[in-house]
Amino acid sequence: MNEIENKRISKFLSLILRHQPEIIELRLDENGWAEVNELITKSAKGRMHFSFEDLEEVVETNNKKRFAFNEDKTKIRASQGHSIAIDLALKVAQPPDFLYHGTAQSNISSILDNGIEKRSRQHVHLSADKETATKVGMRHGKPVILTIRTKEMHDDGIAFYLSANGSL
The missing domain is CATH 3.20.170.30 (ADP-ribosylation fold)
Structure with a gap:
């Protein structure tokens, strides 16, 4: 994936995981976690296409570590900066x-x-x-x-x- 595509996906994830999951009807749990498969599927319906591998690359290469997977990479969330009510258990x-x-x-x-x-x-x-x-x-x-x-x-x-x- 090129740098422009990486940045485009990162900005989209920031919007969805920090501020407006309802744009793609994504459900976040009380700690801000979203199911990875649901995120990929609902993003594609909203015309933002990316694969699991693309998502992994964005998480791994983001210099501010804005996003994190759970241990088995079935869930993802933003690390900080939320404007929606969630408990990051900081x-x-x-x-x-x-x-x-x-x-x-x-x-x-x-x-x-x-x-x-x-x-x-x-x-x-x-x-x-x-x-x-x-x-x-x-x-x-x-x-x-x-x-x-x-x-x-x-x-x-x-x-x-x-x-x-x-x-x-």
């Missing part, structure tokens, strides 16, 4: 002293007024390095990287969770 984690939040410059005044908000997502996602945060911020305009004093927040009782792809 583990509470001790954060490092600092993490980074990438955002667009257009969001800064709102963040300064209201703080960083999860909005329609279940959690605020932070990055371990400035490079990743910059890539996140660039998706919506000129990036601004905020340094978050996560150890202080954790010491004040705020819980941090580690997602399946290793992100806090």
Whole structure:
């Protein structure tokens, strides 16, 4: 599969597994898992064709590890970033002293007024390095990287969770 096709499938999976499974009438369980065969079949009916092998390649090559299979590869889910109510059963984690939040410059005044908000997502996602945060911020305009004093927040009782792809 070429890079363009891989990216097309990845974007489709992000939409379906994180935000709108109803587009193809896909059922996700309470933990966000979808049956792989159902996903492939219903995607094809919606004119998005890919094989199990294509799906494996997208999961294995995605640099952000956005998707994961269960142990026997009969189910798949998004690792984070859901706007739908699911329980990823994330583990509470001790954060490092600092993490980074990438955002667009257009969001800064709102963040300064209201703080960083999860909005329609279940959690605020932070990055371990400035490079990743910059890539996140660039998706919506000129990036601004905020340094978050996560150890202080954790010491004040705020819980941090580690997602399946290793992100806090």
